[in-house]
Amino acid sequence: xxxxxxxxxxxxxxxxxxxxxxxxxxxxxxxxxxxxxxxxxxxxxxxxxxxxxxxxxxxxxxxxxxxxxxxxxxxxxxxxxxxxxxxxxxxxxxxxxxxxxxxxxxxxxxxxxxxxxxxxxxxxxxxxxxxxxxxxxxxxxxxxxxxxxxxxxxxxxxxxxxxxxxxxxxxxxxxxxxxxxxxxxxxxxxxxxxxxxxxxxxxxxxxxxxxxxxxxxxxxxxxxxxxxxxxxxxxxxxxxxxxxxxxxxxxxxxxxxxxxxxxxxxxxxxxxxxxxxxxxxxxxxxxxxxxxxxxxxxxxxxxxxxxxxxx
Amino acid sequence: xxxxxxxxxxxxxxxxxxxxxxxxxxxxxxxxxxxxxxxxxxxxxxxxxxxxxxxxxxxxxxxxxxxxxxxxxxxxxxxxxxxxxxxxxxxxxxxxxxxxxxxxxxxxxxxxxxxxxxxxxxxxxxxxxxxxxxxxxxxxxxxxxxxxxxxxxxxxxxxxxxxxxxxxxxxxxxxxxxxxxxxxxxxxxxxxxxxxxxxxxxxxxxxxxxxxxxxxxxxxxxxxxxxxxxxxxxxxxxxxxxxxxxxxxxxxxxxxxxxxxxxxxxxxxxxxxxxxxxxxxxxxxxxxxxxxxxxxxxxxxxxxxxxxxxxxxxxxxxxxxxxxxxxxxxxxxxxxxxxxxxxxxxxxxxxxxxxxxxxxxxxxxxxxxxxxxxxxxxxxxxxxxxxxxxxxxxxxxxxxxxxxxxxxxxxxxxxxxxxxxxxxxxxxxxxxxxxxxxxxxxxxxxxxxxxxxxxxxxxxxxxxxxxxxxxxxxxxxxxxxxxxxxxxxxxxxxx
Ligand SMILES: Nc1nc2c(ncn2[C@@H]2O[C@H](COP(=O)(O)OP(=O)(O)OP(=O)(O)O)[C@@H](O)[C@H]2O)c(=O)[nH]1
Ligand SMILES: [Mg+2]
Numbered sequence: 001x002x003x004x005x006x007x008x009x010x011x012x013x014x015x016x017x018x019x020x021x022x023x024x025x026x027x028x029x030x031x032x033x034x035x036x037x038x039x040x041x042x043x044x045x046x047x048x049x050x051x052x053x054x055x056x057x058x059x060x061x062x063x064x065x066x067x068x069x070x071x072x073x074x075x076x077x078x079x080x081x082x083x084x085x086x087x088x089x090x091x092x093x094x095x096x097x098x099x100x101x102x103x104x105x106x107x108x109x110x111x112x113x114x115x116x117x118x119x120x121x122x123x124x125x126x127x128x129x130x131x132x133x134x135x136x137x138x139x140x141x142x143x144x145x146x147x148x149x150x151x152x153x154x155x156x157x158x159x160x161x162x163x164x165x166x167x168x169x170x171x172x173x174x175x176x177x178x179x180x181x182x183x184x185x186x187x188x189x190x191x192x193x194x195x196x197x198x199x200x201x202x203x204x205x206x207x208x209x210x211x212x213x214x215x216x217x218x219x220x221x222x223x224x225x226x227x228x229x230x231x232x233x234x235x236x237x238x239x240x241x242x243x244x245x246x247x248x249x250x251x252x253x254x255x256x257x258x259x260x261x262x263x264x265x266x267x268x269x270x271x272x273x274x275x276x277x278x279x280x281x282x283x284x285x286x287x288x289x290x291x292x293x294x295x296x297x298x299x300x301x302x303x304x305x306x307x308x309x310x311x
Numbered sequence: 312x313x314x315x316x317x318x319x320x321x322x323x324x325x326x327x328x329x330x331x332x333x334x335x336x337x338x339x340x341x342x343x344x345x346x347x348x349x350x351x352x353x354x355x356x357x358x359x360x361x362x363x364x365x366x367x368x369x370x371x372x373x374x375x376x377x378x379x380x381x382x383x384x385x386x387x388x389x390x391x392x393x394x395x396x397x398x399x400x401x402x403x404x405x406x407x408x409x410x411x412x413x414x415x416x417x418x419x420x421x422x423x424x425x426x427x428x429x430x431x432x433x434x435x436x437x438x439x440x441x442x443x444x445x446x447x448x449x450x451x452x453x454x455x456x457x458x459x460x461x462x463x464x465x466x467x468x469x470x471x472x473x474x475x476x477x478x479x480x481x482x483x484x485x486x487x488x489x490x491x492x493x494x495x496x497x498x499x500x501x502x503x504x505x506x507x508x509x510x511x512x513x514x515x516x517x518x519x520x521x522x523x524x525x526x527x528x529x530x531x532x533x534x535x536x537x538x539x540x541x542x543x544x545x546x547x548x549x550x551x552x553x554x555x556x557x558x559x560x561x562x563x564x565x566x567x568x569x570x571x572x573x574x575x576x577x578x579x580x581x582x583x584x585x586x587x588x589x590x591x592x593x594x595x596x597x598x599x600x601x602x603x604x605x606x607x608x609x610x611x612x613x614x615x616x617x618x619x620x621x622x623x624x625x626x627x628x629x630x631x632x633x634x635x636x637x638x639x640x641x642x643x644x645x646x647x648x649x650x651x652x653x654x655x656x657x658x659x660x661x662x663x664x665x666x667x668x669x670x671x672x673x674x675x676x677x678x679x680x681x682x683x684x685x686x687x688x689x690x691x692x693x694x695x696x697x698x699x700x701x702x703x704x705x706x707x708x709x710x711x712x713x714x715x716x717x718x719x720x721x722x723x724x725x726x727x728x729x730x731x732x733x734x735x736x737x738x739x740x741x742x743x744x745x746x747x748x749x750x751x752x753x754x755x756x757x758x759x760x761x762x763x764x765x766x767x768x769x770x771x772x773x774x775x776x777x778x779x780x781x782x783x784x785x786x787x788x789x790x791x792x793x794x795x796x797x798x799x800x801x802x803x804x805x806x
Binding site for chain 1: 347352419464538540587
């Protein structure tokens with residue numbers, strides 16, 4: 001919680017991810033200490049993947065893949081871990097893309113969306129820090145005009161990162177606020193504008209319509225904007241993440257994902273299934289609550305850590 | 312929540328139900344499908360395993376397979392096991408010397424702050440208690456402010472914020488204020504924390520030791536995946552919990568967390584958060600949820616909800632008229648009003664048996680709540696005679712009515728057509744017998760499955776569809792916007 005940042009980010013990441021995978025690792029060790037890969041073993045293998053939120057379909061696919069070359073053969077845990085790491089990395093590599101700011105946009109408008117409590121506001125604070133550290137001029141817009149004290153929350157992030165926050169009172173029109181923020185960012189030559197939105201459940205049609213309206217109004221002010229729309233996903237989320245990606249993408253043109261709270265034990269395995277199904281870029285991961293706790297998403301290290309392998 | 316799971320299970324179990332004789336292998340096959348359905352709903356793997364082995368064991372028991380209706384018996388077993396998995400519903404415990412301390416704990420973003428305010432309001436309104444709120448979240452920016460705004464907006468007691476104070480002292484100060492000012496309960500909202508963050512877990516344990524909470528409620532998001540096992544276990548071990556609050560139940564998660572939590576912690580689910588508004592919190596009824604999952608609809612909740620909003624005499628009068636097949640525009644008008652009072656339409660639809668599909672459709676076609684108001688306006692600009700005898704309404708009258716309510720003749724036509732289909736349907740249903748919708752809702756219980764005397768709303772006579780596009784038959788005019796199932800007034804009688 002305190003912004004100590006003493007331990008290297010890499011150590012923190014590994015620490016976080018190790019916790020994510022420790023159960024999988026023990027599980028693998030339990031099942032595969034030298035054992036013939038029969039139907040029972042395969043089923044247990046699938047179950048393990050399911051406990052990492054990979055989902056039934058992806059788990060079945062990986063297990064079929066494993067059976068293809070290893071069925072009836074002696075396997076051990078190291079081999080299984082390597083197999084998971086390789087297969088998962090293969091799936092994730094195409095989606096591991098950083099979010100690149102186009103310096104000619106002035107501002108590059110980034111709209112941040114997601115369900116309640118997924119970590120949108122915190123992620124905006126972290127992104128602001130990241131871009132500011134790169135020497136860019138960053139502005140934020142407090143587009144959550146619904147939730148109590150959401151505006152104050154983003155203002156604190158403005159102070160922490162020393163970036164201006166455009167805000168109105170709770171209850172004000174979010175779309176109008178975004179419009180004005182773009183105006184001001186253009187006038188004052190900002191490179192990046194991060195627009196926060198209220199958390200909303202994707203099955204509420206009227207709230208999704210409201211989001212569409214925000215996009216329409218942004219586009220009215222700058223027809224190339226929003227240049228990116230980020231869906232923030234909580235790593236503890238299970239299979240509902242599919243519905244989130246699908247529905248938010250229908251409402252707003254979601255250009256990429258950010259996965260938060262990977263510093264817990266949640267395995268974030270659903271990301272693997274999402275990559276297969278939607279192919280949306282995963283830009284970054286959140287591994288804590290401090291401003292510096294945002295990391296690039298790296299397929300190989302994510303996959304190796306998920307499989308419980310040290311880098 | 313639960314629709315997805317209910318669709319999946321419904322499919323599997325329907326197949327079974329229709330079969331005559333069952334072999335052990337049939338049951339095992341079905342259970343494999345049940346297993347997948349549960350896993351896709353994010354039910355924790357260990358819980359799924361126990362569930363499947365218990366249900367299978369019971370289902371292949373000799374008397375089941377040899378019974379006359381083995382398929383239905385298996386469905387009932389699945390229902391019972393689901394109910395077991397959900398445990399008993401329990402109220403929030405206030406049986407102690409006031410002020411009773413209630414501690415709210417959970418991961419970041421799970422919904423603790425909103426739930427704290429909701430529970431305070433619930434205890435105030437439903438149980439007549441004086442409740443004090445206090446935020447111990449000194450970490451997340453503006454968290455204390457958030458709780459204060461919620462309290463102030465809803466007239467709830469709130470502990471004044473003292474900047475820089477530590478959680479344990481805040482908790483003690485809250486209990487002091489609670490004692491001095493005669494509060495019945497003090498709700499302590501804490502910062503979200505990871506169950507593996509030892510420092511913060513020990514901090515919340517210190518708070519616990521300082522106030523000895525009567526309830527320690529773990530707040531969990533209904534969208535949580537398999538990690539719920541780890542979270543629940545750690546909180547139960549490190550802090551000790553007495554109950555679960557499940558949030559975002561109004562989402563489209565399949566509800567695995569609800570099914571797992573009880574099993575993993577051994578603690579009852581006490582409250583469900585069903586919306587962003589502060590009054591959107593409900594007590595938890597496991598048997599109803601089990602019914603809902605199996606697609607039987609949460610009829611009991613519906614009856615209660617309706618009863619809260621519909622005066623008993625009105626309902627009685629209406630039910631009588633409907634039974635006789637009389638139904639005029641005045642009745643439609645009062646139905647419209649009742650529907651508006653009952654709140655979110657799609658919420659109501661989800662409670663009706665066999666309506667999962669329709670509900671989905673409704674959220675897709677996006678029925679505008681304004682439509683209800685429009686329809687009301689149309690009827691209101693009719694003369695009393697026209698309302699009693701809609702056949703009077705011809706072209707010129709239509710124009711007058713449209714002008715009167717500021718809508719188009721087309722809108723008037725739509726409403727009349729919808730009225731037509733409804734009244735035809737009501738006549739037919741009236742003939743279907745008193746046991747149906749209009750005899751007061753029959754109490755739902757799994758045995759009904761065997762009896763089969765519940766009119767299946769999806770199997771009403773064809774031709775009643777009022778141009779509703781791809782809608783299941785029987786719901787006239789919905790596609791055209793804003794119809795409603797007839798007979799809501801009949802629900803007014805409790806059981
Ligand atoms: N441990 C951890 N906590 C996080 C991370 N990201 C966000 N959080 C915490 O999760 C909680 C919710 O984060 P917010 O940023 O307020 O989420 P939001 O999506 O803006 O929430 P609403 O606006 O209420 O919908 C806060 O307590 C954050 O500190 C992360 O990567 N790791
Ligand atoms: Mg926010």
